[in-house]
Amino acid sequence: MNPPTIEPVHCKKKERLGFSLLLLLGLTTIFSFFILYTPNHFKFILKQDLHWRKFLFKSNHDYETCDLFNGQWIPDHNGTLYTNGSCLTIPDSKNCQKYGRKDVDYLNWRWKPDGCDLRRFDAKNFLQIVRGKTLVFIGDSVARNHMESLLCLLSQEQTAIDMNKDANDRFRTWYFPTHNFTIKVLWTKFLVIAEERVFNGTNTGVYDMHLDRIEKNWTQKLPGADYVIISSGHWFFRQIYLYENGNVIGCVYCDAKNISNVKPSVALGKAFQTSLKYINDCKECGKLTLLRTFTPAHFEKGSWNTGGRCNRTIPYNDKQINLGGSEWEFKIAQIEEVEKVKKNGQNKGKRFEALDVTKAMMMRPDGHPDIHWNNQWMKGYSDCVHWCLPGPIDVWNDLFMTVLRKEHYSSLT
């Protein structure tokens, strides 16, 4: 069975992985490229009004001391920036309050990075920065969820116009006329080409994946992008035969004779390697690419199809999360691929960064729709993969805005 909106997650194995140097390396190098004070920048600063000057100095300070992606959730009662009444584009599947979620404590937390405060999303400023630009989200329905959060945050300033979508609603374009700003979402399960095996007329759920062949459905629509946010992951937890150069090189969850077992994180890493290389080699495919790292599902007492739930009402603290599981391996594989492409990208004037939301979201078992997602056709199935709107997923855009501001103001000369 293939449910329409939930992407099933079968976490069959939880291999342990030593918490490695690699991660530390990844996290510390993320910020080390930022060199603000060239003489040119200084001239620029002097020309600007006090507001920008304050921002530039403040942001520079922040980045020296701050790791945006490590921190904790702390209580915050300032309220959400939008509600299901003010944002007209919340899809029913994420409108948890409309579909019976009564507890509200999950909205009263903010992400506090170690060493600094994260700025709240500022819709006005964001739209100024992206004037005339195109932002493209690439990925599965969780990428869509990210975009939906951004639409809601921006709805404080303007409700986007829904420009077009294809019959299956896999590719969709939104437009902000006052700022000539376009958002596109390009749907893909795996980023690379993968075909489901069909046996005797029925889908088997087993895939053949070509790790070195990019899926053209999304690449065709990428030219014209200025900013790209790419993500993937949930579909990799299944049986997948892996090919390179047309030859089988291994398999995920197969235990087949004379085919080597490959961890899903290795397959995921290679799919990202192929994708990031494609973006790097493509001239019209964006100057800034962010890889939004994997976020876990939080099914408890069962999986998506055996009655699993996610009805907690407060976050986990950092001692309650498991940094030894496959979710964490996914994130490490993703950070590695960003680091690999980064240097090559610089030579071409392209920037690659991680939007590393994994740890923050591991701590938010309380942020999913659970049974509150208009699941009239799928009663009994909880959604513990996607995120309520408003909700903790909104922090992805606080973080995105911070990275974007850094990029934007450091490129003004």
Ligand SMILES: *[C@@H]1O[C@H](CO)[C@@H](O)[C@H](O)[C@H]1NC(C)=O
């Ligand atoms: C929340 O409100 C308090 C008090 O008004 C303020 O000090 C704090 O900075 C606010 N937090 C955020 C994230 O805006």
Ligand SMILES: *[C@@H]1O[C@H](CO)[C@@H](O)[C@H](O)[C@H]1NC(C)=O
């Ligand atoms: C918003 O949520 C409330 C419950 O808090 C619900 O009664 C209402 O129908 C929802 N409104 C919309 C437009 O979804």
Ligand SMILES: *[C@@H]1O[C@H](CO)[C@@H](O)[C@H](O)[C@H]1NC(C)=O
């Ligand atoms: C919108 O932005 C695009 C890309 O920068 C540009 O080509 C186009 O002329 C702009 N349109 C308007 C109406 O400003």
Ligand SMILES: *[C@@H]1O[C@H](CO)[C@@H](O)[C@H](O)[C@H]1NC(C)=O
């Ligand atoms: C293939 O499907 C047909 C019709 O549904 C069925 O009769 C037959 O047993 C199936 N064959 C196998 C090998 O499963």
Ligand SMILES: *[C@@H]1O[C@H](CO)[C@@H](O)[C@H](O)[C@H]1NC(C)=O
């Ligand atoms: C690519 O797009 C076509 C046309 O919409 C669709 O039939 C096909 O299933 C898509 N391929 C993948 C892998 O999603």
Ligand SMILES: *[C@@H]1O[C@H](CO)[C@@H](O)[C@H](O)[C@H]1NC(C)=O
């Ligand atoms: C398994 O190994 C045998 C002997 O080396 C070889 O003939 C066969 O093609 C292999 N099967 C697969 C599926 O690779």
Ligand SMILES: *[C@@H]1O[C@H](CO)[C@@H](O)[C@H](O)[C@H]1NC(C)=O
């Ligand atoms: C929460 O989910 C658990 C199963 O994980 C269930 O036993 C319990 O009744 C649920 N609690 C509420 C308040 O729905």
